Structures are given as C-alpha cells and as structure tokens.
Amino acid sequence: MPGDDRQTTWLSAELRELISDGPLAHLATINADGSPQVSAIWIGLEGEDVVSGHMGRNLKLRNIERDPRVVLSFTAPREPGVFLDPYAVLRASARITPGGAWDLLNRLAKVYMGPDQEFPAPKGEGFIIRYTIQRVGGVGPWATR
C-alpha cells in the first residue's frame, strides 16, 4: 500500500525487535542541491513511533525541514552463508520536535553502548525526529515487497 502513511500498520513485531536491538541506522535525506546525504544514527521506539535524538540543528535536520522525505536503513546481525543478510529499508516522512533529545539518547545509550552507560554529551534539549513510516522494504520478515 504505497502512499498509505499510517505507521502502525508497518511496525511488525520482528521489525520492532530489530529496532530494539540497537542497529546503527543510515538516515538518508536530501541536500539543498538535490544530492543525497547520509548519516549514521541511533534509533529507538517511543510507543508506536520510530524516533531519533539530536543535540544540534545539524545538516540532516536542516534538510528535513526543507524536505521531510527520508529513508532509514539498517541491517540485522550478519549470518554466514546467507545470500543477503536481513535488513530493513524504511521510507518515511520525518518531523522534528524540539526538546527531549538528551533523555532519549541517554535511554538509547543503554542499548547502543551498554546497560550502565550514560550518554556522553552535556545535557540539553536538542531535537527529536519522529518518523512516519510509509513503506517497509528490505530482506526479512518485515519486508512488505
């Protein structure tokens, strides 16, 4: 159902589990000149939303303010002898909300760095990006095409 932007349809249990495991996600946005821009980011779940936290208003946020069309892609742990390791490609519409970034990043630090880790940056408000998932692709039980 391309064009259907109800997010909850697409977050299967398997995809939620993959996200909860803390894969480094590649966030693709569009630069002002129309070229692609990619950053590696932490992602997490907040209820039914996929979210990420950012302490500064950097290039990817400025790109999203201009064009909310993004792609998040990330791989599951590697399996030897497999043609293509499981991976997910999420086409999404991104929106930025101010505040809450440090608390989110500190929560994700427990997943991405270790259970006793604190997010290693000064506390601050920052920004949260919320992703409305429009299509889930890739290879794995979450792929809808």
Add this chain to the structure above:
Amino acid sequence: MPGDDRQTTWLSAELRELISDGPLAHLATINADGSPQVSAIWIGLEGEDVVSGHMGRNLKLRNIERDPRVVLSFTAPREPGVFLDPYAVLRASARITPGGAWDLLNRLAKVYMGPDQEFPAPKGEGFIIRYTIQRVGGVGPWATR
C-alpha cells in the same frame, strides 16, 4: 577537498580493508521525484575503484542514469561500549558500464557468503557500477572530516 574527484586520494588502507571484509553497503540514490532511494548491496574493489554488480537494470540503476550523485555507507563490526561504531559514508559519482556483473558477484560471493559459495543466480552480463569517491566521512581512521 570537497569537489576534488580524484578517487585514489581517499581510499586509505583502513578503508580498503573495511571494504574487503564485505560490509553490506547502503546505496542512496535519488528518485525521479527527488526523494531518496536506498538499497543494500555488495561492494568490492577493482584496482583503485569501488564497484558493485547488478544483474538487472533496476530502480537504482535508472536513478543513477538520471543523477549520478550517490552515497555509499557501511559499518564496521560492532564494538560494545563504543559511542558510535566505526562507519564510512562515501559521497561518490557513479557510472554504469555493461557486462561483467556475474563474474564480480561470484567473486564477492566468496566474501559475503563464504569461501566455497557460488553466486546464486543464473549467469549473465548485467551491469557494473563504478564509484568515483568524492568525500569520505563517518567515524573511523578513514574519515577526512
């Protein structure tokens, strides 16, 4: 040196080693409507070139024919307790040449699948994408910014 498109400048020994280890790479291209498109692909080295092989003329190849500006991004193996795992983001100009895809993919199958594996698709000519690397970013010894 953004804008400098000499590829050989940027492929450090560490980056060549990371590519040779067979990371699943995220290839970002631009769709006709200006939105980002991402596929997970195998990549390899052919002399000083970064290359990938494709049996069919699919969406990413059609996107590259229209706009050669792409980003390749991939992560090194995960290290516990590290703030951001090493990863590479390569801004590149892509060009497509016909033929040779199956042989390249069969060589890469030894890296991505296992030393005794044959590429699991019918033999054919296909296409090779060659990437002229314009900037290397990310986190790791290969990052130039």
